[in-house]
Amino acid sequence: MHNTVLLSEIFGWMSLINIGLLSLATLALIWMGERITSVxxxxxxxxxxxxxxxxxxxxxxxxxxxxxxxxxxxxxLKIVY
Structure with a gap:
């Protein structure tokens, strides 16, 4: 049971970090798209x-x-446990 809780926390933090990076990349392309494209x-x-x-x-x-x-x-993991 303890392993599933730890695994759930790991996947939660991985999701949060990766969604943050995805959002950052999207916003960078929206705000600085022409500058990034030219470079x-x-x-x-x-x-x-x-x-x-x-x-x-x-x-x-x-x-x-x-x-x-x-x-x-x-x-x-959240649904099962």
């Missing part, structure tokens, strides 16, 4: 319109990974 397009030699698609793919994949590997196990 990345020069650095990686990618066109700006392609970068915006790449940013959205990154955010979508990161959100999916956070939900599947952090949030869902946390919710399951």
């Amino acid at each position: 990345h397009s020069k650095f990686f030699n990618v066109q700006a319109h392609q970068l915006k698609i790449m940013y959205m793919n990154y955010l979508a994949q990161y959100k999916l990974l956070v939900f599947v590997f952090n949030l869902v196990p946390y919710i399951v």
Whole structure:
């Protein structure tokens, strides 16, 4: 029983940290999108319109990974125990 409580706390903190990082990355792209795009397009030699698609793919994949590997196990542990 003690292990499941500890595991639940670990998944809870992992979820909180990863959702915070996801929110920070989203806000950075909203507020400083043009500046970030110009730097990345020069650095990686990618066109700006392609970068915006790449940013959205990154955010979508990161959100999916956070939900599947952090949030869902946390919710399951809270429901079961």
